[in-house]
Amino acid sequence: MNGTTHAVFGIAALAGTALVTGADPPAYVYPAAVVAAWLPDVDNPRSTLGNGLSRSKNPILNVLSRPLSWALRTTSFVLVRTVGHRTLTHSILGALLFALAVYLSLDGFPNLTLALVAGYASHVFADALNTRGVPLLWPLGRPFRLLPGGIRSGGAVEVAVALGALMVALYAILQLTPSLRALLGLL
Numbered sequence: 001m002n003g004t005t006h007a008v009f010g011i012a013a014l015a016g017t018a019l020v021t022g023a024d025p026p027a028y029v030y031p032a033a034v035v036a037a038w039l040p041d042v043d044n045p046r047s048t049l050g051n052g053l054s055r056s057k058n059p060i061l062n063v064l065s066r067p068l069s070w071a072l073r074t075t076s077f078v079l080v081r082t083v084g085h086r087t088l089t090h091s092i093l094g095a096l097l098f099a100l101a102v103y104l105s106l107d108g109f110p111n112l113t114l115a116l117v118a119g120y121a122s123h124v125f126a127d128a129l130n131t132r133g134v135p136l137l138w139p140l141g142r143p144f145r146l147l148p149g150g151i152r153s154g155g156a157v158e159v160a161v162a163l164g165a166l167m168v169a170l171y172a173i174l175q176l177t178p179s180l181r182a183l184l185g186l187l
């Protein structure tokens with residue numbers, strides 16, 4: 001799944017979870033869900049985060065992001081050299097370790113915690129839909145696929161799946177935001 005699909009899944013996961021659990025996440029935590037939805041691919045040096053955000057064309061942004069860029073590249077390098085791509089970060093163990101780290105470091109920010117954990121989990125779910133599947137029980141077991149055959153990355157089906165997730169996200173956000181419904185005349 002590409003970065004855009006993961007971003008849409010991250011937003012849908014946060015809005016959907018909020019709707020089901022009765023949480024009311026403020027708008028500013030949605031970008032956190034998107035970043036968390038990209039995070040598992042930090043183990044791929046060619047991913048958005050794994051290459052240290054080097055695609056930024058803004059020189060000021062580049063200087064400001066350099067420490068973060070360095071940290072991301074180092075994490076990427078260490079992961080790919082130790083466990084490899086699509087292993088720890090795409091497993092239940094990885095998701096639990098991430099959730100635990102977020103929970104312990106963001107005590108008192110339940111909405112941000114929800115956004116990060118929902119975003120991260122959405123990545124593993126989305127990758128479980130595609131052809132390669134994900135090693136949910138890593139370091140044990142084989143890769144797990146949610147669909148027989150799976151969805152090919154970058155194909156037309158991925159676009160359709162991303163649009164489906166976008167619909168879920170929009171529906172959930174509209175349900176969560178009465179003022180937005182009123183604005184659109186959907187009361």
Ligand SMILES: [Zn+2]
Nearest residue numbers: 040041090127
């Ligand atoms: Zn992935």
